[in-house]
Amino acid sequence: MEAVIIEEKPEAGVVVVTGRxxxxxxxxHLVPVVNIKAEDKLEDEMVRKIIGFARALNAQITRFRDHTMxxxxxxxxxxxxEYGATVGGKKGNKTYSSFDGLMRVQVQVADQIAFGPQLQIAKGLIDECLNEWSADSRPEIQSIVTRAFNTDKEGQINKSELFMLLRLEIDDDRWNRAMDAIRSSIRVTGSKEYVRFYTRETIEEGWTAITIDLAKA
Structure with missing residues (x-):
């Protein structure tokens, strides 16, 4: 009985079984390469090439982030x-500059926020207000409320829209109690540091961000 020899070529996504x-x-399922359409093989090669570069770049960015911090x-x-003090500002935000004032590194600390059960009480009070107010008198508020309590792509409450509700000044006791409930529901669960980089040609010019985010490059 002939032995089955298996050899893998992971970089090409190919498995060689007894020379085939x-x-x-x-x-x-294993499909013979000779039976795969040329365009499918070409697409596979392109995707593997791009992913290879993406993985290498991801590893490089990770090393850069770790070295920077x-x-x-x-x-x-x-x-x-030396001085018994550290660079810092509000909430631990920090700015570091080159001696000539043309390069800047900023470390910004952002709170990670979650919401407690009081948020559902707030939603009930807001619904009472909207149901009582005429449907066409405050359409902009209805729109903000809808966006605030709709979940975003990650399944989370839309924080920015929710905070917009807190900025509205409405003379209604139920509305104000709802806003108090929203404030009470806010929980700071942690914080995350973001590092941003800026340069400028002269001290008279504005700062230009060095973009590392692929979507904004």
Whole structure:
């Protein structure tokens, strides 16, 4: 009985079985390469090439982020050792500048927010207000409320729209109690640091961000 020899070429998505090349399809079945359409093989090669570069870039960005935070932490520790103080501002935000004032690194700390059960009480009070008010008298408020309590793509309450409700001044006791309930529902569950980079050609010019986000590059 002839032995079955299996060799894998993961970079190409190919499995060689006793000298014959196969590729897995989306259902996990092995399909002989000779039976795969040319355009499907070409698409597969293109996607694998792009993903290869994307993985390498992701690893590079991760290393850059880790080195950046390590350098900033080391500098802060040096200042603390020398002067008993650290660079910082509101909520731990920090700005570091080059000596010529043409380069800037900013560390911004953003709170991560969740909402407690009081939010459902607020929603009930707001619904009472909207049901009592005439349907066409406050359409803009109805729109904001709808957007605020609709979940976003991650299944979370729309925070920015919810905070817009808190800025509205409405002379209604139920509405004001609803706003108090929203404020009471806010929970700070943690914080996340964001590092941003800026340059400018001269000190008279505005700052230009160095974009690392692929969608904004």
């Amino acid at each position: 090349e196969y590729m897995h399809d989306a259902k996990g 390590a350098d900033i932490t080391a500098f802060d520790q040096l200042l603390a050792q």
